[in-house]
Amino acid sequence: MNCKNCQNIYSGKYCPNCGQRDIANIRLKFSEIINDFFDNAFNIHKGLFFTFWTLLINPGKVGKSYIEGQRKKFTNPARYLIIAIAIQAFLDYWFLQPELTQQPDFVNFYFLSEKVNKNMAFWNHTLATKYSLIHNLSMILIFPVIFVILFKKLKYNFTELLTINFYYFSSGLIVTLFAILTCIQFFVSGMKTPLIILVTFSYVIWANMSFFNEVRFWNRLIKILIAVVLFMLIRVFFMIYVLSVLFPIV
Ligand SMILES: [Zn+2]
Structure with a gap:
């Protein structure tokens, strides 16, 4: 030829x-x-749906295969992330517009002033809607940083853990979107935020439990739960608190 x-x-x-x-x-x-x-455009031939399905039933396998050099078996992680973010943008635009325009209730921190609490509710909503892309991308960095430290013995580096988080974060995003759409179907008025958070973190915990499976069960579970709590503290408190103090609107 x-x-x-x-x-x-x-x-x-x-x-x-x-x-x-x-x-x-x-x-x-x-x-x-x-x-x-x-x-x-979509890498369909190399199995986008196969990648998504494997990430649901055996997420550890996808991460490990990629790190260990089987780089053609699954959709490229950066490409997978872009597809997940595109799906999110599409669903937000077509289905979630009314849900996104109204500012949801936010946690009231009793130890902060009413003014700071109001600003935090505003920034929580603004980050999730107006700056969702940059917000999502910065959130991806949190778990790899924590896991490099907590699972130091396994000797994964930041790049490796970031790469597998491209897979897990993206699948978490897709699973969450389906949960939101299901909620809208069944409980037309108002989203069930606690249920959605439960779905998202169930996937995140499942994916990382599967990936770090050489670590003993309780040791692994406790470390992953510590990471989830730290993630929530950064996401629901520190980031929003800093933005509210630096850029108050009321
Ligand atoms: Zn040629």
């Missing part, structure tokens, strides 16, 4: 020099454009 993309002469399904498929060297077919689109 003579590769029309790079002129390399080879045999096999893909050009070893540039990766173009053999089928691309024959006359253009419309089905080929469609196939290429999905392959490039």
Whole structure:
């Protein structure tokens, strides 16, 4: 076969020099454009749905395979994250608009002034809606930082833990969105926030329990719960408190 993309002469399904498929060297077919689109845009051929399903039933396997070098088996983690964020943006826009426009009730911290509490409710809502992209991206960093320290003995580095969190955070996001949509279906008025948080953290705990499975059960569970509590403290308190003090609106 003579590769029309790079002129390399080879045999096999893909050009070893540039990766173009053999089928691309024959006359253009419309089905080929469609196939290429999905392959490039959504990575469907390498199993987006397979990746999502495996992340639900055996999340540890996906993370470990990727770290250990099986990088073609599942959808690329950065690509998976972008797809999850795109799904979120799509669902927010088409289904959740009315839910998102009204500011939900927020925790009232008795040890803070009423003014600070009001600002915090505002910033909680603003972060989740107006700045949701940058907010989500900054949230991804929290678990890897905590896990590098708590699971130091396993010798994973920050990049490895961040990469697997691309998978777990994204799947958590998708699972949460389905939970929200289900809530809207069944309890038309108002979202059931505690239920949604329960769904999200159940997945996060499940995914990390599965990933760190060489650590003994209680040791592993306690460390993951510490990470969840720290995450909540940062998300529900510190970040919002700092923003409310620096940029008050009332
Ligand atoms: Zn080539």
